[in-house]
Amino acid sequence: MSGVFIIRNQLGHYWGKSGIWVKGGRAGQVACWTHRDEAVNTLFELGSQNTDLRGEVMPTETEDQLPKNLEISQHPVPKSDKGGDLENDEDDPIDE
Numbered sequence: 001m002s003g004v005f006i007i008r009n010q011l012g013h014y015w016g017k018s019g020i021w022v023k024g025g026r027a028g029q030v031a032c033w034t035h036r037d038e039a040v041n042t043l044f045e046l047g048s049q050n051t052d053l054r055g056e057v058m059p060t061e062t063e064d065q066l067p068k069n070l071e072i073s074q075h076p077v078p079k080s081d082k083g084g085d086l087e088n089d090e091d092d093p094i095d096e
Contacts, residue, residue: 003061004032005039007046010054012073015042021077024070032067 008014013021014030022029033039039057047053060067 003059004034004067005036005057006030006032006060006067006070007039007043007055008058011075012071013075013077014070015046015055023073023077025072027066027068027070030067030070032062 006014009021011021012024014024016022016029017031018029024030031042033042036057036059043055043057046055060069062068
């Protein structure tokens with residue numbers, strides 16, 4: 001039984017491997033760190049980009065290298081800012 005560290009925000013979302021917040025329903029999407037200081041550094045970087053963020057670094061046990069016993073957030077996940085300017089993100093892309 002080994003453990004890792006994860007980042008959770010004030011709404012109960014977890015920082016994901018893809019660089020967005022996830023609810024925690026799929027453990028494989030949650031980012032994990034073996035060293036606490038790496039997770040703290042990531043949380044610091046996230047907090048400097050979003051001053052409204054209230055997050056915590058939490059230890060958790062793993063099973064098959066995935067975090068287990070995650071509480072699934074009931075709050076909606078915030079929209080991602082990633083790729084907001086990409087044509088493929090629009091419902092009806094313009095052909096030129």
